[in-house]
Each structure stands twice: as C-alpha cells, then as structure tokens.
Amino acid sequence: MxxxxxxxxxxxxxxxxxxxxxxxxxxxxxxxxxxxxxxxxxxxxxxxxxxxxxxxxxxxxxxxxxxxxxxxxxxxxxxxxxxTHKATPVQNYQQRIRNLIAEQHGGASPAVLARDCIEATRSGIERLGLELDDAAFTQAVDLLVEAENIYVVGVRRSFAVADYLVYNLQHTTKRIHLIHGLGGGYREQMRSVRANDLVIAISFSPYGKETQQCLRIAQHQQAHSLVITDSPLSPVAKRASAVLLVNEGASFAFRSLAATLCLCQALFIAVAYRLELKVDEMQEQMGFDD
CATH class of the missing domain: 1.10.10.10 (Winged helix-like DNA-binding domain superfamily/Winged helix DNA-binding domain)
Structure with missing residues (x-):
C-alpha cells in the first residue's frame, strides 16, 4: 500500500x-x-x-x-x-553549464572557465541568503556566546573554513581551540572538552571520519555541538545541538567555499555584536592591523 x-x-x-x-x-x-x-x-x-x-x-x-x-x-x-516563484540562481547556473559543455566542443577558454567559477560562487551565496534558517542561526549564536571554551574542527577542504573561523573568534575574549589533528591526534586534542564547552564541526559530503569522531567525543563529554553541513540527513547533523545548512555552488565538480566562509563571518559578527565588542578595541588588544 x-x-x-x-x-x-x-x-x-x-x-x-x-x-x-x-x-x-x-x-x-x-x-x-x-x-x-x-x-x-x-x-x-x-x-x-x-x-x-x-x-x-x-x-x-x-x-x-x-x-x-x-x-x-x-x-x-x-x-x-x-x-517556480522563487529566485533560482542554482537552476540558471546548472543550465548554463549544460549549454557550455554542449557548445565548447574544442574546449572552453580560461576566461570562460573563470567566469563560470565566479558564477558558481555567486549562486551559492545567493542560495545561502534565500535559505538561511533564522532560528537556527540565532541558536548557533547563543551557543557561541554561552560556551566557556570553543573547539573548531574541519578536515580536508573544510579545514580552511575551520581555521578562518578560529582566526575570527580569536578576536573575542573566548578561549578558542583549533582541532587540527596534527600527527593524527584528534582524540588527544579533544580530551579537555567539558560539558560547558562548544564543539563546532564543519563537514560536507562525504563527511570526514575524523570530524565524526570528534563529535562522538563531544557527545560523550556532554558538550554542546554546532554543525555546519550540507544536509539535515548527514551523519554529523544527528549529533548536533544546532545545525546550519549551506550548499555551495560547484564549477565542473569543484565546490566553492565562499558561502561557508560568508556564513562563518556572519556568525562572528553576530557573536561580536552580542558581546558588545568594538572593532578598534579588538584590533588594539590582539595587535592585528587587518
């Protein structure tokens, strides 16, 4: 039936x-x-x-x-x-890619490839703006503000985003830790996680096993977790206290990171606003000029 x-x-x-x-x-x-x-x-x-x-x-x-x-x-x-009634940058981009492949029998020029890469990036950011869950974003900011320690993990292509988010959050007075797993030491770096801490995990398909391991440890230690991923069905989302979804544009199977970086920057700005931080004071305290 x-x-x-x-x-x-x-x-x-x-x-x-x-x-x-x-x-x-x-x-x-x-x-x-x-x-x-x-x-x-x-x-x-x-x-x-x-x-x-x-x-x-x-x-x-x-x-x-x-x-x-x-x-x-x-x-x-x-x-x-x-x-049908919504703006559909992803659909338009996909159709243009099909047309490009059909038309460029002799191979696309470097400039054409560059513009398609730019368009893929733009489509991902536009989609993020259309689909951002306001309630989930507010919950994520609450977790960041209330955490005693913040641990950030991302492997392979997600590592660049994790490192960027750590750089931003280090402009606050929060204690920030990048889980880089140097030498394979993910478990060792996660040993100090406690119940009042927050683990931020950034992971996209096919979802790194190391990131999943860190989330299991966080769950065992009764710490909160914020997951940035591409599907509510992903294995990392199931263990999360809060989930932020982002789907990047792709150019010839190569995914952009721009929308994810934008989301992380928005998180930092919202947290800084909640903590009533001033940009000039943060730069002076941390010794950063840019």
Whole structure:
C-alpha cells in the first residue's frame, strides 16, 4: 500500500528526514541528494539525478513510489509548484553549464572557465541568503556566546573554513581551540572538552571520519555541538545541538567555499555584536592591523 502523497515540498522533505534511517543504501543516496539540491529537482532529468547519486533511474522511481508518488514526474511537479516563484540562481547556473559543455566542443577558454567559477560562487551565496534558517542561526549564536571554551574542527577542504573561523573568534575574549589533528591526534586534542564547552564541526559530503569522531567525543563529554553541513540527513547533523545548512555552488565538480566562509563571518559578527565588542578595541588588544 502506498503512503499518502505529500501535499508540499516541505512536507516531502520532512518525511524523507523522518524515514531516512529505514531506507536502503541506494535510496539514502537519493534522499540526501534531494535534501541538498531541492531547488534543482524541478529542472533536472531523472537520468541527471541518477548519475549524481550513482544509482539506476529505476531506483529513483522506487524512491518516489515509496513516498506515495506514482513516479518521478509527480514528485518533480511538487518541487516545481514550490520553487517556480522563487529566485533560482542554482537552476540558471546548472543550465548554463549544460549549454557550455554542449557548445565548447574544442574546449572552453580560461576566461570562460573563470567566469563560470565566479558564477558558481555567486549562486551559492545567493542560495545561502534565500535559505538561511533564522532560528537556527540565532541558536548557533547563543551557543557561541554561552560556551566557556570553543573547539573548531574541519578536515580536508573544510579545514580552511575551520581555521578562518578560529582566526575570527580569536578576536573575542573566548578561549578558542583549533582541532587540527596534527600527527593524527584528534582524540588527544579533544580530551579537555567539558560539558560547558562548544564543539563546532564543519563537514560536507562525504563527511570526514575524523570530524565524526570528534563529535562522538563531544557527545560523550556532554558538550554542546554546532554543525555546519550540507544536509539535515548527514551523519554529523544527528549529533548536533544546532545545525546550519549551506550548499555551495560547484564549477565542473569543484565546490566553492565562499558561502561557508560568508556564513562563518556572519556568525562572528553576530557573536561580536552580542558581546558588545568594538572593532578598534579588538584590533588594539590582539595587535592585528587587518
């Protein structure tokens, strides 16, 4: 017997999140993609989604039927109804990429590639502005303000963001710790985490095992955790006290970091405002000129 058909895209995404743990592995890939790229679904072909999820198109049909739809077209219509009236920079960018690939048989020029990279970055920041959860952001600021110690972890491409966030937060009077895992010492660096501390974890698909380990330690120590990630279904989100979602634009499979950096800078500014810090005083205290 089919499940009742969701009445809206939001209801569909909520049902996916509720049923996620019970899904087979292939259908979990599809569920994660839908939550990360919901605004693209209305324009993408079933073959495009299957390729991105590394599954056969029939798996997407099974996924749709499991959720109460007759097939992919009916589910896609729900997303079209929800997102047609919104600004859609991601959709426009994806269509331009397809056109570029189709037109540039002899290879794209460096300038064209640069502009597509810039456009991908811009689309990610615009999407962040459209989708930022105000309540979740306020909760994240509360956690930062109330924490005794703040530990920040991010591995591989997320490490640059973690280091940037640490740099910003060091302009406050908070005790800030970068979990860099030099020599593989993630567990050792996390040993001092306590219940009144906050662990900030920055992690995107495929979600670093080291970051997940740090969050498990934080949970064991009863510390709070703030996760910056790309899906509410990600394994790091399940252990979080608060979650901030950000989906970057991508240029030929290379993801930008601009939207994530922007989000982290916004966090710092909001925390500094709450702590009533003045920029001139922070620079003088810390000895920074820039």
């Amino acid at each position: 089919l499940n009742p058909t969701p009445a809206s895209a939001d209801e569909l995404l909520q049902r996916i999140q509720a049923d996620y743990d019970a899904l087979p592995r292939q259908l979990k890939r599809i569920a994660t993609y839908l939550t990360q790229q919901s605004e693209r679904i209305m324009v993408e072909r079933i073959s495009d989604i299957a390729r991105e999820c590394e599954v056969h198109p029939s798996a997407i049909v099974r996924f749709c039927q499991r959720l109460g739809f007759s097939g992919f077209s009916q589910m896609q219509a729900l997303f079209r109804e929800a997102y």
